[in-house]
Amino acid sequence: MKSPANTSNQDLVLAYKYPWDKIALGIVVILICAVSGVAVGSVHIPITSVFLILFSKLDLFNESGELTSAWHTIIWNIRFPRVVLALLVGASLGISGATYQGLFKNPLADPYLIGVASGASLGATIVFLSGIPFTYGYFSLLPVASFCGGIVAVFIAYLISIKSGNTHLSTLLLAGLAIGAFATAITGILMLRSDPDLRPLLSWLMGGFIRAQWSHSILIMPYMIVGVSFILSHSRILNTMQLEGYYAESLGVNIEKSKRILIVSATLVTAAAVSFSGLIGFVGLIAPHIIRLLWGTDYRTLLPLSGLTGAAFLILADLTARTIVSPIELPVGIITALVGSPFFVYVLLKTKGSTIDGY
Template sequence: MKTKLAGYGTIGLALLFITLLICIGFGSVPLPAGEIVAIMLHRIPGIGNLITPDWSVSSEQIVMQVRLPRVLLGMLVGASLSVAGAAFQGVLRNPLADPFTLGVSSGSAVGAAVLIFFGWQFSVAGVFTLPLVAFFTGAVTLWIVMWLARENGKIPIESLILSGVVMQSFLGAIVSFLTAMSKKTINEIMYWTMGSLSLRGWSYTAILLPYLALGVLFLWSRSRTLNLLALGEREAAHSGLNVESTKLIILLVATLMTAAAVSVSGVIGFVGLVVPHMIRLITGPDYRLIIPLSALGGGIFMMWSDLAARSLLAPTEIPLGVVTAFVGAPFFAYLLYRKKKAREVNMQ
């Protein structure tokens, strides 16, 4: 397993670095990869003194103040959603599950929409107000879904998914109502609910990074537990695992990662569905590989999606959620088709 992780990890890191350079270099002012690397190395203490600046001030500002924070934030958002999706699929034992199954995205969207509707985006904690409130409402949504799904001290998978669908529908109706009632802020609300990384500075990266780092470390440490759950709850219980509490903790951590990502980028769907499933097809069902590689794959997928969002119809920017939906919706339909065919074969 360690050999496979080292091999796949090396390939993933190489692809991540290449994608990072391409996404930073592409834009209205193209920048060569060598210059981008030199600018970033020049900011590192100890190494920067060895590099003589031979680039313009405007190039450095474009890299360090405009493109790099946006690209890095996209990488962190994609990694968060992908790892959370892998955890959801492991706990629910369903490749069609993703972080939005429990309605967390809709809960975060309600918090953000209320602030935007009343003009309170910067009323309490400045630029941190919107992410913090969206995070709080997403976490409250998780608690409500868990409460609705609980039966006799247990949380059946069917009830959990149904509760998530109910909350998504209800909270989505609230966002639609606010959008319909709004006149001055309708475009801002709609654009946030469709996802975007535009006008996001280093502060947003600082908000998300701790949740991603701690979440990945925790879920990776529970890889063997996820492997047991993938075999079935009865088999996991027979091995001595406290199934219900383990499911609750993993779902809580994955949902908080999702809420943190949604709070800084808006609602972006299908990332947690597509990436972990592709990783599983490549590496197999071992979550010791799926968790870390989903982080790499999610970052790569989101960076390319954001590059497409800002370049396909430039200077007009496509909402990031629209781009991921164009990729994810057909993929979701393909998974449904495969699952249908598998059931038909089993019935014969």
């Protein structure tokens, strides 16, 4: 009888060459997307002027008045912060999506699947509808509340999934779905019973970067660095976890400890991203699948390239959202849903009739 671990999975733990060439290609793609995101908008600014403004901010060019102050403001204070934030959020969602898919051995897994997004939206809704001031200068309570809501939702799902000291991932998945549905219901009830103008909250719930500031990118980076570092350090273990449990344990992998570390790390990264971008779906589903189709399932390659792909995808989605019906700006979540929904159906049909494990 053939081992549940097929040949390709067994090869994942053998000699490996880090994909620096693919990483470099991904960085080039991101730079092209970022330049497009900064240069294109309702106000046309030549690309040469964009570079001159950036160089002047880095003290690499002494701008002598040829460029208008309005262009400086648009590039440095509006477009550039949202491109950087979209890059960080997209990378976070791409890496966490690949992590969840590896943990659950499920190609349909997504960072929002275990209640992170619904918990985050409930936390933000409670603060918004409480009547207390939630903005203090450049500081806002909404990201903090959404972060806490996402963490609490996953923590409850995690407690439910623990049985006899072991974490049952299928139970965690179902518990996350149930808690997410419950949090969504509570959010709906709170919104129906409230009177204030809900447009700012609805805008946040649909996702976007219209209020992006440099401070947001600075605040998200510590959480992202910590979470992504733990995830990348467990990429080899994620490869081993694709084998059956007893095969993985025979290779010296502490499955339960690795599950906990990866779940906490992926949730930390996702909750931090959601707290500043709002609810943007499908990035964590699309990015890992593109990399799998192109370069295989080795998580040492899949994780970093999923992050780069998620970053490029979300920068382009944000660019599309603010230019497709300019001067009206669409929520980024609408654009990702338009792309992600048919992609989800494609993945669903592709996996239909086959086992999820070893996809």
